[in-house]
Amino acid sequence: MSFAAPWALLGLLVLPFIWWLHKKLRRPPEVELPSLLFLEAEAEARALPRGRRLDAELLLALAGAALLAFAAAGPRLEKPAAPPTVRVVVSGGGPADHEGYLAAVREVLRDLRAQVGDAAQLDVIWLPEPMAGFFVARPSDEALLGAAGAGQAAARVVVSDRPAPAELGSVRWVSCGRADVQNTGIVSVAVASPEGVPELFVTLAHQGPRAVQGLVRVTASRRLVFAGGSVPFALEPGAYASVRLPLGDLAGGDVDVGLEQADGEAWDDDLMHDDDATLVHGPLGVRIHADLPPLLASRLRHALAAALGAQGFDERARAQLSFVPRGSPETGFRLELQTLAEGAPATHAPAGVDAVGRDPLVRDLSTAGIGWVYAEGAERLGDGELLLLGRRAGETLWPVLARKLGRVRLAVDPLRGEPRPIDTPFWPLLIQNLVRAAGDVSVGGGYRAHGLLHPRSSELGTVNEPLAASTLTLAPPPSAGASRSLQPLLIVAALACLALLWAAPRLRRRLAVTRARPRAGARLEAEPG
Amino acid sequence: MSVIEKPSVDPQLFPGSFLRLLSVVPAAVRRLHAGVADGRRAVRGEGGRFFFRGHREYRPGDDIRRIDWNVEARHGRLEIRQYDAQKDVLTEVWLDGSASMAPCEGRGASARAAALCCATGLGEGGRVRLGILRDGQALPVFEATEPGQMRQVLEVLSRDAPAGQAGLAQALPRLPRQVASGARFLLVSDLLTRADAGVLQAFAGRGVRGAVLHMRVPEVHAPAPGSTFRAHDAESGAIRSVRLDGPAAGRIAARARAHADLWAQHAQGVGLLYLPFAPSMSPEVLLRRLVLEVP
Known part of the structure; x- marks a missing residue:
């Protein structure tokens, strides 16, 4: 609320005067008598009905005066201005998941926080959100700029390990990383049998200031699987290389593709994440917790069977539903399902708009018409959790699906709701997305690659442009919107109070409330003759 | 350079009409006495x-x-x-000087009553001693021997404003020792005291004659019956909220009547005339009663 003429609030100072005046006027009259000798036997008058009856009039007078003072000050009701928001889009996925890059991003975010202080809010968006153990496709520059330019923000920042594109618009681009990064990576791996013999196709890319030479080594169960052994390659800065290798009898085992140095030493460059790839043969490892409610476990199996098709899955009663794309369980991720205890009070997610993120796990999820019921104590995001799917009601986000590193948590009870989530398309689509994220089955030859390998040589270059080189400028917040004047309302209220004040005594007399008229005098004793 | 002095006789207390009345008191006394049959004033009357x-x-x-x-x-x-008539009869006029005498035009009424008492005594050819009762003390303040000294009497009465408490319980027992035997004793008071009216018995057997001029509680501009007012005691300053309805006013008046009757009974028991008066009573009426009824 703001006032057009705040000095008019000084009119409130009249309130104590009105109070004093009321007390003075309504005080019982004082009469000086020669003595109280003949009055002492009378009971002290404690109840003052006259004064009590007039208290309402005092309130009306005070309210009328206060309202007039406020009205004179010209109050206006304005929509509260939201704190300025700095929209920060952090490029993730691909080699950007490298720990060095993540550390640099954290440093940039700290600098941003220090720059904007408490006056602004940092809205950090990972695009895509990092997923431990997975190699997620990196977004394009256009996607990053589009995400940064969406919505309202006082400033827009993109944090990436790539150099800034030519056209930035109003977006500030912060590159972090090392300009002289030396990296060679496996871009794609595929198995095909164009001539009846299975062959392995490997594409390599090199990003760095210096040319490199090395070997591509393909093993299955620690055994070289082709006659030629390691295949040498030589790559100039920014060059690609394709390697085609005939595969022997793999006997259905997993295939590891890796790089090594020409002298046989382990390959070592600035980004090790793309130095190895695994082709998994056979079914996806899925574990289902033995303690799940029977109905939920049954629906889970049905959904997994539909998603995996003929591949089937291994069911081991060791943990909750887990997708293990590789031999090491710690690199997989786990879907945590929670249910509401029988008889426990249900917390319903409010009606609102479903907020769906860009994570592959929520791709094509249909959430329409589902009345979510939360699992016990799950209606809040945990520390460090990333919201994948939620319901937005006002300014509050109610989580439905959240993720923290390798754990994906379904916050709502799949067995509760109207309709129940397990009875809607939401349920099989969610499981299908989980299966897809666990392993791409499109590689061919019965093999699945661990994640999607789409690094591009042009994306590997990084330029270090520290944020502190220039100051982030916050755009002024958008207009707070139309304000509403409260003056007419206050004037009407004040006039109503004053009218009541004027009418109250007359109304009382009209209603024949006993109130004797004062006389000129009354004798306490008959005058002696 | 001329100095304008404050009039020594308060015109508020003693207006011109009252002063004119005082000037004719000696003649009036003679005329009133002349018209009275001897039998009416035989006991302690003339001579x-x-x-x-x-x-x-x-x-x-x-x-x-x-x-x-x-x-x-x-x-x-x-x-x-x-x-032969006794020419040097001493008239003792004792005025209650407490603050309770002031409210509701009481001060002027009591001062005028005291002045009339003094004028009557002087008009009859006697001497007058004026005293004030205050805080339990009886203090003589002036003594006049001839009518020409009435102005000094009025000045004394003008200067003395009602204040404090009368203390009649202490002052009245001391008075008989100060009042000369055979003197005429006139007490002007509202008698608003918790003292036992029996203190007047101290005058018994001392050959004192005279009167008790009782200034009754005057009319009060009180709120209407049914409303509440705060009564302020002029003497003590105490304040008491009283709801004055019809029954309460009746009770209060009854207490006042009983109080007055008690003092009248004791006054008459010691040979003093009980003479009630109110501020609204005209001075002429009071003078007539003083001359004709007070022994």
Whole structure:
């Protein structure tokens, strides 16, 4: 609320005067008598009905005066201005998941926080959100700029390990990383049998200031699987290389593709994440917790069977539903399902708009018409959790699906709701997305690659442009919107109070409330003759 | 350079009409006494036992107590003893000086009553001593011997404003020792005291004559019956909220009447005339009663 003429609030100072005046006027009259000798036997008058009856009039007078003072000050009701928001889009996925890059991003975010202080809010968006153990496709520059330019923000920042594109618009681009990064990576791996013999196709890319030479080594169960052994390659800065290798009898085992140095030493460059790839043969490892409610476990199996098709899955009663794309369980991720205890009070997610993120796990999820019921104590995001799917009601986000590193948590009870989530398309689509994220089955030859390998040589270059080189400028917040004047309302209220004040005594007399008229005098004793 | 002095006689207390009345008090006293039959003032009236002038023949209407029965026994005729009037009778006027005398025009009324008492005493050819009762003390403040000193009496009364408490319980027992035997004693008071009216018995057997001029509680501009007012005690300053309805006003008036009756009874018991008056009573009426009724 703001006032057009705040000095008019000084009119409130009249309130104590009105109070004093009321007390003075309504005080019982004082009469000086020669003595109280003949009055002492009378009971002290404690109840003052006259004064009590007039208290309402005092309130009306005070309210009328206060309202007039406020009205004179010209109050206006304005929509509260939201704190300025700095929209920060952090490029993730691909080699950007490298720990060095993540550390640099954290440093940039700290600098941003220090720059904007408490006056602004940092809205950090990972695009895509990092997923431990997975190699997620990196977004394009256009996607990053589009995400940064969406919505309202006082400033827009993109944090990436790539150099800034030519056209930035109003977006500030912060590159972090090392300009002289030396990296060679496996871009794609595929198995095909164009001539009846299975062959392995490997594409390599090199990003760095210096040319490199090395070997591509393909093993299955620690055994070289082709006659030629390691295949040498030589790559100039920014060059690609394709390697085609005939595969022997793999006997259905997993295939590891890796790089090594020409002298046989382990390959070592600035980004090790793309130095190895695994082709998994056979079914996806899925574990289902033995303690799940029977109905939920049954629906889970049905959904997994539909998603995996003929591949089937291994069911081991060791943990909750887990997708293990590789031999090491710690690199997989786990879907945590929670249910509401029988008889426990249900917390319903409010009606609102479903907020769906860009994570592959929520791709094509249909959430329409589902009345979510939360699992016990799950209606809040945990520390460090990333919201994948939620319901937005006002300014509050109610989580439905959240993720923290390798754990994906379904916050709502799949067995509760109207309709129940397990009875809607939401349920099989969610499981299908989980299966897809666990392993791409499109590689061919019965093999699945661990994640999607789409690094591009042009994306590997990084330029270090520290944020502190220039100051982030916050755009002024958008207009707070139309304000509403409260003056007419206050004037009407004040006039109503004053009218009541004027009418109250007359109304009382009209209603024949006993109130004797004062006389000129009354004798306490008959005058002696 | 002229100095304008404040009038020594308060015109608020003693307006011009009252001063004119005072100036004619001696003549009025003589005229009123002349018109009164001897029998009405025979007991302690004109003259005294020590100024024997002679005998005259009894006339109907004479006080039979003045018949000289020795003459009748010796000579068989009725003779009346005659005395000369006692010219130097002392009139003691004691005014209640407490603060309770002030409210509701009480100060002016009491001062005028005291002035009339003094004027009457002087008009009858006697002497007057004026005193104030305050805080349990009886203090003589002025003594006049001739009517020409009435102005000083009025100045004294103008200067003395009601204040404090009367303390009648302490002052009245001391008064008989200060009042000369045979003097006329006039007490002007509202008698608003918790003292026992029996303190007047201290005057018994001392040959004191006179009157108690009781200024009754004057009319009060009180709120209407049914409303509440805060009564302020002029003497003590105490305040008491009182809801004055019809029954309460009746009770209060009854207490005042009983109080007055008690003091009247005790006054008459010691030979003092009980003379109530109100501020609204005209001075002429009060003067007439003083001359005609007070012994």
